Amino acid sequence: MPRSLRAASLAALSLTVSLSLAVVSCGGDSNPASPTPTPTPTPTPPTGGGGTATTTITITGTGVTPKDIVVPRGSRVTFVNNDGVGHDMNSDPHPAHTNCPDLNVGFIAGSQSRQTEVLNTARTCGYHDHNQPSNAALQGTIRIE
């Protein structure tokens, strides 16, 4: 074996050994200073960009709030109509409402609320007021995670 190749083999071998040692020492070093697990922080509602963590959407004269929400799978979402007039809330697309039929709550009279079916599939569903399908203030998304 040429001298340079032999040196390279040795270097490769020693690299392999030190990598293995690094993996072992890394795996065994799981923060020995804190034996008690860190408490899970309370979820903070505004998640920014990805939608607000809540299961309630409120309708007023200025539209829906919050427009975009995030819910865990298995949730129901409640539409609360605090407007003086009725709103007909349904899944996109208008007028078929077939993307997420579980959230087709239909007509909600003023001062009433309606709850969706249990939302079990992880996906993002757009919704709108069927009586004002082009009113962006009455549109939003529900992201099911």
Ligand SMILES: [Cu+2]
């Ligand atoms: Cu519609």
